[in-house]
Amino acid sequence: MRTGEEAIAQGAKISTLGYALLGLLARESLTGYELAARMRERIGFFWGAGHSQIYPELAKLEERGLVAHEPVEQEGKPDKKVYSITEAGWGALVGWAAVPAKPRPIRDEMTLKVYSLWAVGPVEAAALYRTEALRHEEQLAEYERIRDWMKEEWAEALRDPRTPEFASYATLRRGLGYEREYAEWCRWVAERLDSAEV
Amino acid sequence: MRTGEEAIAQGAKISTLGYALLGLLARESLTGYELAARMRERIGFFWGAGHSQIYPELAKLEERGLVAHEPVEQEGKPDKKVYSITEAGWGALVGWAAVPAKPRPIRDEMTLKVYSLWAVGPVEAAALYRTEALRHEEQLAEYERIRDWMKEEWAEALRDPRTPEFASYATLRRGLGYEREYAEWCRWVAERLDSAEV
DNA sequence: TAAGTCATGTAAAAAGTTACATGATTCT
């Protein structure tokens, strides 16, 4: 039973960014600055936010009692606020993670450009998609390095799909497949364009 | 040489949605209503916009001289405005399509949820990802039907990568690969979760 | 008679991006 102040925020809806932050804080307590870094490094491939979006969102989550912060004084560095997830925050996260997401367009500008490919010279276009393939191959290679590291370091935990390590690995596998498929498609586009140049 | 009114808008930047509309209008002249439908049917998988975003964007494009409209009176139906791409619009489209897009996070909420998978019960989670796999398998099947149709109807045009038909086909292939990979990943997640239930 | 299609808009709110603002310490 929730009463008083806690009940006030009951109705207010949490944004996807809010859940992303809760998901990171469920693993470890972090400052806004660190959350921005985790956002880039860990889940930046499929969700992103700069610090200008994170700080106000943390304040909102705290208002609703889903996170709490503790001020920490530091020497030689500016003071910081370390945020932790609360029990209510944990409940909100679990509730969100267990239900399907509403499907939305992926908003991939490069695919949008392909739709107008016929308006561009084939030589120029082939070069563009070969460069794009390279980008995705590099990202793929980076993910493969991380995967190998995980398999070595987390061998034990990865056997159990109820660990945060497995969840990280599953996320990475999605990136792996996404980049592999994307690179392949870019190469296919470039190859087909090459055939027109002859 | 551009002078006077045309020059005024030179500097103003066109949004991705603007280019999406130009890309559709480069193939055929359309009304705002039809553009919203094309958006859903043709490129909805990787870019989306409702009519409330399209009508104002068309007005902006017209201000900048990239599209022009002709009012058409109809019987039994409300009057409409048929938009066409201008030469300036064509130039803008080609310039945009020939350069790489700035990479952005894909903002896939389902992948974000996987990152917090460990917080959810494995039985519940397995059901969720099996349902999700189904969604992507159905979408894949739909794309396969369209692909088969294209290969029959557009056999001639698809041999030349400089046709709009080929561009449509290339776009579809991206969706095909994306859904296939996504479904496969969902099944993998579900299977791994099953192993924990025993 | 209720829902769907055709047709065009505006308004408000939410989400996301880019820029402004400050300041100490550490690395190159």
Added chain:
DNA sequence: AGAATCATGTAACTTTTTACATGACTTA
């Protein structure tokens, strides 16, 4: 000396989403 890291914020702007608003005709 300049750039990067740690650290937290606000402001302005753009983009996206959801809701409001209207109205004739067609199909189930």
